[in-house]
Amino acid sequence: MVLQKRKPARIFQEDEALINKKLPKEVLIRVFSFLDIVSLCRCAQVCKYWNILALDGSNWKRIDLFSFQVDVQGCVVENISRRSGGFLKALSLHGCQWVTDPALRIFAEQCNNIEDLNLQGCRRITDLTCESLSQHCPNLYTLDLRSTNVGDRSLKYLSDGCHNLHRINISWCGDITENGVEALARGCPKLSHFIAKGCDQINDAAVVQLARHCPGLEVVSLERCDSITDQSVTAIAENCPLLHYICLSNCPALRDVSLLRLAAHCPRLVTVEVAGCANFTDHGFQALARNCHYLEKMDLEDCVAISDSTLAALAQNCPRLETLTLSHCELITDEGIRMLGTGPCSTEHLAVLELDNCPLITDQSLEHLQACHNLQRIGLYDCQLITRNGIKRLRPAYQLLLPGPLEAVLRAAGLRVTFGADRHGRFLRVTRRQRRRRAAVADHFHAYYVWLCKVGGRPGLNQYLILPISYQVTYGHRARQACAVCLVPPG
Numbered sequence: 001m002v003l004q005k006r007k008p009a010r011i012f013q014e015d016e017a018l019i020n021k022k023l024p025k026e027v028l029i030r031v032f033s034f035l036d037i038v039s040l041c042r043c044a045q046v047c048k049y050w051n052i053l054a055l056d057g058s059n060w061k062r063i064d065l066f067s068f069q070v071d072v073q074g075c076v077v078e079n080i081s082r083r084s085g086g087f088l089k090a091l092s093l094h095g096c097q098w099v100t101d102p103a104l105r106i107f108a109e110q111c112n113n114i115e116d117l118n119l120q121g122c123r124r125i126t127d128l129t130c131e132s133l134s135q136h137c138p139n140l141y142t143l144d145l146r147s148t149n150v151g152d153r154s155l156k157y158l159s160d161g162c163h164n165l166h167r168i169n170i171s172w173c174g175d176i177t178e179n180g181v182e183a184l185a186r187g188c189p190k191l192s193h194f195i196a197k198g199c200d201q202i203n204d205a206a207v208v209q210l211a212r213h214c215p216g217l218e219v220v221s222l223e224r225c226d227s228i229t230d231q232s233v234t235a236i237a238e239n240c241p242l243l244h245y246i247c248l249s250n251c252p253a254l255r256d257v258s259l260l261r262l263a264a265h266c267p268r269l270v271t272v273e274v275a276g277c278a279n280f281t282d283h284g285f286q287a288l289a290r291n292c293h294y295l296e297k298m299d300l301e302d303c304v305a306i307s308d309s310t311l312a313a314l315a316q317n318c319p320r321l322e323t324l325t326l327s328h329c330e331l332i333t334d335e336g337i338r339m340l341g342t343g344p345c346s347t348e349h350l351a352v353l354e355l356d357n358c359p360l361i362t363d364q365s366l367e368h369l370q371a372c373h374n375l376q377r378i379g380l381y382d383c384q385l386i387t388r389n390g391i392k393r394l395r396p397a398y399q400l401l402l403p404g405p406l407e408a409v410l411r412a413a414g415l416r417v418t419f420g421a422d423r424h425g426r427f428l429r430v431t432r433r434q435r436r437r438r439a440a441v442a443d444h445f446h447a448y449y450v451w452l453c454k455v456g457g458r459p460g461l462n463q464y465l466i467l468p469i470s471y472q473v474t475y476g477h478r479a480r481q482a483c484a485v486c487l488v489p490p491g
Contacts, residue, residue, distance in 0.1 A: 101124075207236065
């Protein structure tokens with residue numbers, strides 16, 4: 001008796017490979033192009049054919065290794081460089097602390113069409129990396145060097161070979177001085193974004209050269225650049241008419257002259273952040289409001305000299321204002337909030353209002369804000385004159401950041417609080433009896449200090465779990481102080 005070979009296995013193999021026969025190579029590669037890195041790697045393990053297609057360089061145009069930062073060694077970058085070659089346009093190595101200069105030299109040689117490179121937190125790289133980029137990557141458009149050990153030599157290298165550079169972030173690179181910034185400005189005149197937070201050696205001479213050689217600047221951040229004065233802001237204002245974002249927070253030497261120059265020359269300003277600039281007064285902000293009608297976000301925290309006059313000017317002249325931070329502005333009163341609440345920005349646009357540590361604010365301010373139908377968050381931390389009755393009268397759909405223990409405020413809002421713990425730590429379980437009409441509550445409310453996630457319910461009773469913000473992002477000091485949040489379902 002002769003035994004014949006079974007054929008089901010062959011049939012199964014043919015069925016398994018049917019997709020490879022039905023779809024041409026180009027279509028499969030196109031499908032793979034929509035997958036993330038993890039999915040591509042999994043597809044590469046299916047069969048040899050898929051391995052070839054998944055690892056095709058055209059599928060690796062944009063790579064973000066932030067999720068794998070601890071595991072990314074230099075050899076990983078080298079392998080990706082050889083695989084992607086000229087296809088790679090954007091690479092993020094944010095937080096990949098094991099990546100070094102030799103790996104990035106190979107990357108620059110292999111991926112010379114790179115346009116967007118993020119090296120934030122790569123502390124083992126030096127000026128040699130920027131030298132390699134200068135020699136091999138002429139199309140570089142965006143470069144993030146935050147919290148790295150680069151210095152003036154890096155900026156000089158970039159000015160020699162990366163003339164198409166439009167956006168650079170050198171925040172917290174403490175070795176960079178006016179010499180490096182001047183060289184960068186001369187060699188990269190197309191710069192539109194210059195971010196230099198915490199670069200305390202950058203002075204007026206550096207900023208003046210930057211403004212003169214880069215008139216197309218649109219975004220400038222000089223936060224915590226302690227050495228700059230009004231001369232720097234004047235140079236930016238007079239030479240950069242396209243400016244729409246400027247951050248000057250914690251630059252203590254600045255005075256109203258800076259605001260007056262911005263008002264006179266930068267009518268397109270959308271965002272102004274000047275937290276901690278204690279020398280700014282109503283005079284400067286009134287001029288800014290009169291001339292910059294497109295303002296949408298203003299951070300005036302710790303501008304202790306401003307009063308209700310600033311709010312009146314903003315209310316009358318800035319109809320697009322969406323976010324306003326007035327924390328620690330201790331001269332603000334209910335009258336200023338009244339003018340803000342009745343201004344053209346209030347009914348449609350104002351969404352976030354921070355009033356932390358404004359000791360003169362009372363319940364009347366909450367009544368004035370009733371007309372702000374788009375208001376989503378009000379910060380009232382340490383506003384001692386705010387009462388429970390004032391809170392109750394405010395629209396229940398708002399998310400409020402309130403003083404006092406979390407439990408007390410939640411109970412004041414009609415919520416019952418119980419305590420427990422799980423493997424992540426302490427949590428609060430909050431319940432609220434439904435009224436006659438079923439409460440329409442979104443599945444997720446986002447608050448500044450805690451997260452509210454709906455976790456279940458029984459007839460007539462909704463249950464919610466309030467988790468510390470550490471579940472999503474870093475859990476800050478103010479949250480640990482039990483800054484309260486009142487979350488009242490609408491209805």
